[in-house]
Amino acid sequence: MSPLLRVRDLVVTYGDTVAVDHVSFDLDAGETLALVGPSGCGKSSTAAAVLGLRRPDSGEVWFQGRELTRLGERALRPLRPAMQPVFQDPYGSLSPRQRIRDALAEPLRVQRRWDPVAGPRRVAELLVAVGLDPALGDRLPHELSGGQCQRAGIARALASEPRLLVLDEPVSALDPSVRAGVLNLLAELQETLGLAHLFICHDMAVVRHFADRTAEMRAGRLERIT
Numbered sequence: 001m002s003p004l005l006r007v008r009d010l011v012v013t014y015g016d017t018v019a020v021d022h023v024s025f026d027l028d029a030g031e032t033l034a035l036v037g038p039s040g041c042g043k044s045s046t047a048a049a050v051l052g053l054r055r056p057d058s059g060e061v062w063f064q065g066r067e068l069t070r071l072g073e074r075a076l077r078p079l080r081p082a083m084q085p086v087f088q089d090p091y092g093s094l095s096p097r098q099r100i101r102d103a104l105a106e107p108l109r110v111q112r113r114w115d116p117v118a119g120p121r122r123v124a125e126l127l128v129a130v131g132l133d134p135a136l137g138d139r140l141p142h143e144l145s146g147g148q149c150q151r152a153g154i155a156r157a158l159a160s161e162p163r164l165l166v167l168d169e170p171v172s173a174l175d176p177s178v179r180a181g182v183l184n185l186l187a188e189l190q191e192t193l194g195l196a197h198l199f200i201c202h203d204m205a206v207v208r209h210f211a212d213r214t215a216e217m218r219a220g221r222l223e224r225i226t
């Protein structure tokens with residue numbers, strides 16, 4: 001069986017800076033690969049290239065059997081929902097003036113899966129799935145705590161029915177007392193939905209607990225996968 005995600009010889013530069021230097025790895029459905037390494041070693045740039053947020057200079061990103069770097073924006077659009085990012089800043093992935101229920105409805109509308117009866121029910125289901133009271137759907141992001149907001153961001157990602165979550169330090173900005181709850185939620189969702197996780201994390205205790213394999217980066221290069 002071919003992997004869900006296959007990255008080959010990925011190179012990302014910013015001017016003279018080689019942020020990602022011929023990085024290759026595979027990720028299977030249902031698997032967590034942690035991407036670790038010192039600040040500035042190229043973890044976020046790798047994630048951005050996988051997500052198609054930044055075109056790599058060279059290399060290949062295969063996802064669900066398609067080579068993404070060869071595809072134009074139009075061809076990429078239907079594939080994008082299947083890979084969803086969760087970023088460090090819990091407030092960053094939600095629009096500050098959009099109520100939570102509208103933020104969750106948006107992917108359904110954009111992907112033409114909105115139905116006036118089933119849509120609101122699906123939004124409530126998504127909130128419950130991430131451990132939030134559906135009544136919180138009425139709130140704006142700043143009316144939620146950091147942990148609640150990150151859960152809402154995860155619910156928004158799930159609205160697209162992804163196969164892969166790209167988690168870029170998803171709990172680093174949260175109060176230490178709520179981190180374990182969000183990490184356990186991600187692990188439970190992975191188990192029930194069979195999601196693959198590309199998990200950028202600098203906390204090695206967390207990595208040991210949650211990752212199946214660990215890819216260590218240094219100065220743009222992937223040094224080893226264990």
Ligand SMILES: Nc1ncnc2c1ncn2[C@@H]1O[C@H](COP(=O)(O)OP(=O)(O)OP(=O)(O)O)[C@@H](O)[C@H]1O
Pocket residue numbers: 014017018019037038039040041042043044045046
């Ligand atoms: N938009 C950008 N413009 C110029 N240089 C950049 C940009 N983004 C990243 N870089 C540089 O690319 C290199 C890799 O950065 P990247 O953010 O991918 O590393 P990282 O491992 O995710 O770091 P951190 O753990 O601090 O987030 C660094 O030298 C960084 O300064």
